Amino acid sequence: LPAGSPADQLPRYVRVNTLKTTVGDAVDYLKREGFSYLGQAVRLDNLTLKNKEFVLDMHLPEVLAFPPNTDFHDHFLYKAGHIILQDKASCLPAHLLHPPAGSQVIDACAAPGNKTSHLAAIMKNRGRLFAFDLDGKRLSTMSTLLLRAGVSCHQLANRDFLTVDPDDPQYKDVEYILLDPSCSGSGMVCLRDGSPADQEEEKARLAALASFQLRCLNHSLRFPRLKRLVYSTCSIHSQENEEVVAACLQQNPNFRLVPLLAQWPERGLEPLSQCLRASTTRTLTHGFFVALLEKVSDGRGIKK
Numbered sequence: 001l002p003a004g005s006p007a008d009q010l011p012r013y014v015r016v017n018t019l020k021t022t023v024g025d026a027v028d029y030l031k032r033e034g035f036s037y038l039g040q041a042v043r044l045d046n047l048t049l050k051n052k053e054f055v056l057d058m059h060l061p062e063v064l065a066f067p068p069n070t071d072f073h074d075h076f077l078y079k080a081g082h083i084i085l086q087d088k089a090s091c092l093p094a095h096l097l098h099p100p101a102g103s104q105v106i107d108a109c110a111a112p113g114n115k116t117s118h119l120a121a122i123m124k125n126r127g128r129l130f131a132f133d134l135d136g137k138r139l140s141t142m143s144t145l146l147l148r149a150g151v152s153c154h155q156l157a158n159r160d161f162l163t164v165d166p167d168d169p170q171y172k173d174v175e176y177i178l179l180d181p182s183c184s185g186s187g188m189v190c191l192r193d194g195s196p197a198d199q200e201e202e203k204a205r206l207a208a209l210a211s212f213q214l215r216c217l218n219h220s221l222r223f224p225r226l227k228r229l230v231y232s233t234c235s236i237h238s239q240e241n242e243e244v245v246a247a248c249l250q251q252n253p254n255f256r257l258v259p260l261l262a263q264w265p266e267r268g269l270e271p272l273s274q275c276l277r278a279s280t281t282r283t284l285t286h287g288f289f290v291a292l293l294e295k296v297s298d299g300r301g302i303k304k
């Protein structure tokens with residue numbers, strides 16, 4: 001990353017992998033190594049740390065925050081799969097979906113699998129986690145990551161999610177879907193430093209992404225037993241976020257938005273304030289968007 005870029009200022013976030021360890025054990029290990037633990041953050045500015053300080057996050061129970069650029073790539077806890085290097089905002093989707101242990105879940109666009117391993121941790125490795133991705137290379141990276149993280153409840157498939165048949169009997173008990181489709185990545189601060197692309201080209205690219213995202217969302221809602229779905233992007237463009245969700249809700253009146261984390265400081269753009277946004281300034285994370293959709297009726301008796 002270029003020195004002095006906004007990414008340099010963000011805390012280094014780490015998710016404790018509860019399939020391999022506990023938050024308490026990870027904290028103790030890091031303390032023995034010379035990091036100083038300041039307890040759980042209560043305010044945003046508690047996440048601004050220096051030297052070897054670290055805190056437990058105030059919104060996400062398994063997330064630790066360290067000073068910017070703390071490097072864990074060669075660290076034992078990382079190599080052993082006890083910690084996952086994941087931005088705080090990208091820990092929101094699995095945390096908010098929160099599928100119970102034993103449930104059947106789809107991660108529709110899953111590679112490289114950080115959210116898949118988070119889902120598996122929440123499910124305590126019990127139940128089934130169907131994970132799809134179009135990109136074979138990213139899927140093989142994902143296999144390695146999941147192995148290291150001790151995930152065992154998954155079934156990976158190199159598939160275009162849009163061709164996965166919602167009426168296939170193997171998905172008949174799927175109640176939860178995490179949809180984190182390809183997006184412009186405009187929320188990733190390290191990607192924002194380049195020179196602006198041609199305006200017309202950029203507009204066409206966003207329109208193509210938004211139409212793909214809406215198709216994925218509509219497709220997801222066709223799984224017959226679906227109860228809850230999380231939609232997320234690392235984009236800051238409303239075209240890929242609120243506009244996609246609003247169009248989907250209009251086309252699927254049997255789903256509604258669930259209001260998320262009242263204490264989270266940044267909301268979806270009006271009128272979609274049930275959704276969350278994240279940004280470098282308001283949440284000290286990369287730019288991000290999350291919506292949680294819930295089925296209103298079981299489709300048999302839509303109220304007149």
Ligand code: SAM
Nearest residue numbers: 109110112113114115133134135160161180182
């Ligand atoms: N959820 C992942 C994580 O947390 O590690 C990141 C997913 S990334 C934002 C989007 C992924 O969607 C890419 O890996 C891309 O290959 C995949 N993808 C794009 N089109 C797809 C499709 N039609 N079906 C399945 N996966 C697709």
